Amino acid sequence: MKSGFVSIVGRPNVGKSTLLNTLIGHKIAIVSEKPQTTRTRIQGIHTCEQGQIIFIDTPGIHKPKHRLGEYMVQVSTRTMNEVDIIYYMTDVTRPFGGGEQFILNKLKDAGVPVFLLVNKIDLVTDQEVEDFIRPFIGYMGFSKVIPISAALDINLDRLVQETFAMLPDGPLYYPEGDFTDQPVSFIAAELIREKALILTRDEVPHSLAVEIVEFKQQGQDKVYLRAIIYTERDSQKGIIIGKNGQMLKTIGEQSRQEIERMLDCHVYLDLWVKVKKNWRDSETNLNQLGYRL
Numbered sequence: 566m567k568s569g570f571v572s573i574v575g576r577p578n579v580g581k582s583t584l585l586n587t588l589i590g591h592k593i594a595i596v597s598e599k600p601q602t603t604r605t606r607i608q609g610i611h612t613c614e615q616g617q618i619i620f621i622d623t624p625g626i627h628k629p630k631h632r633l634g635e636y637m638v639q640v641s642t643r644t645m646n647e648v649d650i651i652y653y654m655t656d657v658t659r660p661f662g663g664g665e666q667f668i669l670n671k672l673k674d675a676g677v678p679v680f681l682l683v684n685k686i687d688l689v690t691d692q693e694v695e696d697f698i699r700p701f702i703g704y705m706g707f708s709k710v711i712p713i714s715a716a717l718d719i720n721l722d723r724l725v726q727e728t729f730a731m732l733p734d735g736p737l738y739y740p741e742g743d744f745t746d747q748p749v750s751f752i753a754a755e756l757i758r759e760k761a762l763i764l765t766r767d768e769v770p771h772s773l774a775v776e777i778v779e780f781k782q783q784g785q786d787k788v789y790l791r792a793i794i795y796t797e798r799d800s801q802k803g804i805i806i807g808k809n810g811q812m813l814k815t816i817g818e819q820s821r822q823e824i825e826r827m828l829d830c831h832v833y834l835d836l837w838v839k840v841k842k843n844w845r846d847s848e849t850n851l852n853q854l855g856y857r858l
């Protein structure tokens with residue numbers, strides 16, 4: 566048996582959470598076209614006859630503008646020191662630049678194998694992939710360079726094989742049937758946040774947080790969920806509620822359907838919106854919302 570931990574790191578929006586979901590075969594991390602979607606570490610567990618890999622999705626590394634951003638970058642850099650292999654993920658639509666160098670400087674002395682994953686190859690030609698890779702491998706050496714498409718599941722079998730090849734012998738850290746250790750209430754909150762952030766724009770998506778305040782089983786096949794969407798300002802609260810409450814209704818319907826799929830039962834979703842002034846810069850608020858190391 567081989568086993569170990571693998572961290573997926575990189576700039577925002579390169580497809581880290583998409584990769585986690587495709588590797589695990591379940592949606593455990595939310596995904597959007599907006600950068601800085603993921604805010605915490607999210608573990609997915611892959612078990613097969615060869616052993617077990619625990620993949621850790623992390624927030625995109627960026628220049629923080631507030632405490633939440635600082636927390637996110639800390640989460641990512643910290644996981645680099647806790648794993649057996651690091652996947653450094655890039656995407657072909659974002660050429661090599663200062664942001665990449667900043668991360669690579671941290672990875673240079675990581676002390677564990679670093680794979681360069683080149684994502685979104687479905688969007689370009691083979692020649693473009695080759696040209697894209699050149700400055701990265703010129704900057705530092707990688708244990709493996711693997712072009713992939715996380716969304717279309719291209720080269721991911723190879724990725725898993727190459728990963729097992731470098732992992733040490735070890736036990737199963739989690740029971741065989743488990744695919745994540747994230748509580749369902751956390752995933753439910755994230756799904757609500759995903760719908761809200763996909764449906765809004767400008768600064769609104771980044772100012773949202775979701776808290777599940779009640780999660781109650783009602784009989785065999787029904788769950789009652791009460792959740793609060795927090796915004797930083799009254800104007801943002803207005804946007805989330807929308808004209809005649811239409812926006813909130815849409816967020817509620819879309820997220821309820823996904824939560825029902827996940828829990829495989831009926832869900833009654835009681836959704837509220839509240840303002841927590843500038844919560845992204847308040848240590849107390851961040852702690853209360855679960856953004857703590």
Ligand SMILES: Nc1nc2c(ncn2[C@@H]2O[C@H](COP(=O)(O)OP(=O)(O)OP(=O)(O)O)[C@@H](O)[C@H]2O)c(=O)[nH]1
Pocket residue numbers: 576577578579580581582583584595596597598599600601602603604623624625626684685686687688713714715716717
């Ligand atoms: N064309 C294409 N798009 C992809 C692929 N993988 C991810 N995407 C898209 O890229 C965007 C970002 O994906 P995410 O998985 O949220 O990226 P992330 O790296 O987790 O982003 P953060 O959480 O913000 O750091 C989404 O719109 C995805 O649908 C891919 O292989 N091909």
Ligand SMILES: [Mg+2]
Pocket residue numbers: 581582583594595596602603622623624625
């Ligand atoms: Mg993500």
